[in-house]
Amino acid sequence: MTFEQYLQTSLSALKRNRSRTGLTILGIVIGIAAIILIMSLGKGAQKLILSQVQGLGTKSVVVVPGRQLEGPPSTVGLESLKKRDLEELSKPYNVPHAAHVIPLIFGNDITEYESENFRAQIYGSSDQMPVIFDADPVEGMFFSQDDVVGSANVVVIGSKVNTELFPNGGGLGSRIKIKDKSFKVVGILPSKGASSLINFDDGVIIPYTAAQNYLFGTKHFDRILVDVDTEANIDITIEDVKQTLRMTHDIDDPTKDDFSIVNQKDLADRVGVITTALTYFLAAVAAISLLVGGIGIMNIMLVSVTERTREIGLRKAVGATTKNILLQFLFESVVLTLLGGIIGIILGTTASFVASVVIGRLASFEWTFIFPIGGAVLGIVVSTIIGLIFGVYPARQAARKSPIEALRYE
Amino acid sequence: MSNIIEVTNITKSFKDGDRVTEVLKGVSFSVPKGQFVAIMGRSGAGKSTFLYQLGLLDHPTSGELMLDGVDILKLKSEERTRFRLERLGYVFQDYALLPDLTAIENVVLPLLMQNVPDDIAYEKSKQALMRVGLEKRMYSLSNKLSGGEQQRVSIARSIAHDPKILFADEPTANLDSESSENVISIFKELHKQGQTIVMVTHEADYGKITDRTVLLADGVIIEDTINAHS
Incomplete structure (x- = not known):
C-alpha cells in the first residue's frame, strides 16, 4: 500500500469515531497549546523586561549609592x-x-x-x-x-x-x-x-x-x-x-x-538567561501533559484494536501482511497526535495572542505578541514522536492477530 | 489434467492448556485444475479448518501442501501472504466486508495491497462486480446491501485478481433460497470459465452442480465421490 492509501485509511477510521477522536487528542491539544502559550508569553515577557532594562541603552553604567548590591543588605552610604x-x-x-x-x-x-x-x-x-x-x-x-x-x-x-x-x-x-x-x-x-x-x-x-x-x-x-x-x-x-x-x-x-555599579548589558544578559530558563522550565512542566496525552492515545488505540479485531482479521484474510496492519495502526496514532499537535498550535497561538492583547490593555505594558516558531516546530515533532512511541504497542498487538481468530471475533 | 492442489497427510491440532485437540487427522487430497469440489460433512467434522489450511489462512501442524506447483509450507510467512493475495480467492460465509467501505472499495482492497496501480485496480474491480451482476450497486456502502448482494461483493473481491483457486466457506449458509441460487449460479458460471473451486457446504443438493464431493468426518476423508453429471 502507498503512503497516500495508509493516510486515507487512517483518516477514514478516525472520521468514523469523530467524538472519540476528539476526546483522544484532547490531552495532546492541551499539552501543545500550553507549551505554545508558555513559550509565547515567556518570550513576550522577556522582550518586555529586556526593553525595560535596556531602556537606558546597553552602554550605560549606573552608579548606585551604598553597598546594597553586594553582600548583606545595608543602608550604609545611601547618601554617598x-x-x-x-x-x-x-x-x-x-x-x-x-x-x-x-x-x-x-x-x-x-x-x-x-x-x-x-x-x-x-x-x-x-x-x-x-x-x-x-x-x-x-x-x-x-x-x-x-x-x-x-x-x-x-x-x-x-x-x-x-x-x-x-x-x-x-x-x-x-x-x-x-x-x-x-x-x-x-x-x-x-x-x-x-x-x-x-x-x-x-x-x-x-x-x-x-x-x-x-x-x-x-x-x-x-x-x-x-x-x-x-x-x-x-x-x-x-x-x-x-x-x-x-x-x-x-x-x-x-x-x-560605599557605592556599587550596575552594568546594563550584564543585567540584560542575566535577565535574558533567567527568563529563557524559566520559560523552558514551564514548557517542560507543560510537556508532562503530553506524556499523559500519549498514554491516553495508547489506551484508546488498544481499545480500538480490540474493537476492530474483526476488521483486522478481514484485512489479513484478504491479503494484508503483518507489516500492513502495523503501519496502518501506526499511521492512525501518528495522524491522531499530529492532528492534536496542529490544533494545539492553533489554539495556543490564539490564546497567547488574546493574552498579549489583554495584558497590554490591563497592565498598560507594551506587550508584544511573539509567535514561538521554535515551539511550533517542537510541537509538531514532539506530537509525531508521541504518536510513534505510544502507537507501537497497540499496532503490534493488532498486527499479531491471527486472521482466523480475528474473523471469528464477534 | 495436472493437480493444482496436492495435500499429503495434513494434520491440524489445537492446544487448550494441556489438552490437545486434533481436528485434522492426516488428510490427503488432490484437485485437478478446473475442478469444482464440494467438501461436506457434519458440524465439527473439520471442513472449515481444512479449508483454512488450503486457503493459507492457517498453518497445518504437519503434512505437505502444494498449491499451483508451489511447496507452501516451505514459504516464509510474508511469501505465503503474497501467494494467497496473488493466486487464491476466498469467499467467507459471513461475507467479511468492511462495512464502512463501498462495494467497489471492498473489492479493490486486495488489489491495492498487491500494489496494483489505482486505475487498473479499479477497472478490474468494476469488471468483477459486473461479472456478479452488481454494476449498479458498486458505489453503495456494503452495509446497505442485502445479504445476497454482500455475498456477491465478496465473490467479486475474491475473483477480481483472477485467482488460480477459489475457496468458498459455506457461501450460501446465511442466504435465502433466491439469493442462494443467485450465488450458486455465479459459481457455476465461474466453473464453466475454467475456475478451480473448492467449496465447503452443508447443502447435499450442491452435489448436483459440483464435479466431486468429498465427505469429511472426525478429521478424515471418509468418502470421495466423482459426481455422475461431470
Whole structure:
C-alpha cells in the first residue's frame, strides 16, 4: 500500500469515531497549546523586561549609592553620591570614555493644577537627560543647563501627568504645584512607557538642583548614570568610575566601597538567561501533559484494536501482511497526535495572542505578541514522536492477530 | 489434467492448556485444475479448518501442501501472504466486508495491497462486480446491501485478481433460497470459465452442480465421490 492509501485509511477510521477522536487528542491539544502559550508569553515577557532594562541603552553604567548590591543588605552610604562625584566623573581625564554623566533623584508627590491633582513620580536630573533616555518633548523643550545652575522652577511633564492635570490641554506654559512650590511647564513628553529606572508617563522631571533645594532638602543623588561612548569601553569605564569615586570618597580598600555599579548589558544578559530558563522550565512542566496525552492515545488505540479485531482479521484474510496492519495502526496514532499537535498550535497561538492583547490593555505594558516558531516546530515533532512511541504497542498487538481468530471475533 | 492442489497427510491440532485437540487427522487430497469440489460433512467434522489450511489462512501442524506447483509450507510467512493475495480467492460465509467501505472499495482492497496501480485496480474491480451482476450497486456502502448482494461483493473481491483457486466457506449458509441460487449460479458460471473451486457446504443438493464431493468426518476423508453429471 502507498503512503497516500495508509493516510486515507487512517483518516477514514478516525472520521468514523469523530467524538472519540476528539476526546483522544484532547490531552495532546492541551499539552501543545500550553507549551505554545508558555513559550509565547515567556518570550513576550522577556522582550518586555529586556526593553525595560535596556531602556537606558546597553552602554550605560549606573552608579548606585551604598553597598546594597553586594553582600548583606545595608543602608550604609545611601547618601554617598554627591555633587562633587558628579563633577569628578564628568571630567574627561577621570573617565575618558564617558559621553554623558547625569545625576538622578527620585521621589513622588502630589502635583496640582487648579482643581486637578495627580500623584506623580518626581525625577531630578540634568539637561543631558533626554540625550541618554531619548526623551525629547513633543511640546516645548527640555530645561537648559542654565535652569539647572539657577535651580529654576521649571518642569517637563510626562504624557499621563499632562492628561491628568490638563484634561482640556493647554499644559505648556502653565504653572503646576508640587509641595506648594510653583513650577512652570516647559515641556511635555510623548508617551514612552516605563524603563527599569524611569516611568516617564507618570513622571515630572525638574532640574536636580531645584529638586534638592525645594522638594527633598537633600544634597545627595539616588543614582549617577554614565553613558559610555561605545559598548567596548564599558569595562574600562567601570574601572575609571570606581577609581574616581574611591578617590573622591577617600577609599583605599575596595571592599569598603560605599557605592556599587550596575552594568546594563550584564543585567540584560542575566535577565535574558533567567527568563529563557524559566520559560523552558514551564514548557517542560507543560510537556508532562503530553506524556499523559500519549498514554491516553495508547489506551484508546488498544481499545480500538480490540474493537476492530474483526476488521483486522478481514484485512489479513484478504491479503494484508503483518507489516500492513502495523503501519496502518501506526499511521492512525501518528495522524491522531499530529492532528492534536496542529490544533494545539492553533489554539495556543490564539490564546497567547488574546493574552498579549489583554495584558497590554490591563497592565498598560507594551506587550508584544511573539509567535514561538521554535515551539511550533517542537510541537509538531514532539506530537509525531508521541504518536510513534505510544502507537507501537497497540499496532503490534493488532498486527499479531491471527486472521482466523480475528474473523471469528464477534 | 495436472493437480493444482496436492495435500499429503495434513494434520491440524489445537492446544487448550494441556489438552490437545486434533481436528485434522492426516488428510490427503488432490484437485485437478478446473475442478469444482464440494467438501461436506457434519458440524465439527473439520471442513472449515481444512479449508483454512488450503486457503493459507492457517498453518497445518504437519503434512505437505502444494498449491499451483508451489511447496507452501516451505514459504516464509510474508511469501505465503503474497501467494494467497496473488493466486487464491476466498469467499467467507459471513461475507467479511468492511462495512464502512463501498462495494467497489471492498473489492479493490486486495488489489491495492498487491500494489496494483489505482486505475487498473479499479477497472478490474468494476469488471468483477459486473461479472456478479452488481454494476449498479458498486458505489453503495456494503452495509446497505442485502445479504445476497454482500455475498456477491465478496465473490467479486475474491475473483477480481483472477485467482488460480477459489475457496468458498459455506457461501450460501446465511442466504435465502433466491439469493442462494443467485450465488450458486455465479459459481457455476465461474466453473464453466475454467475456475478451480473448492467449496465447503452443508447443502447435499450442491452435489448436483459440483464435479466431486468429498465427505469429511472426525478429521478424515471418509468418502470421495466423482459426481455422475461431470
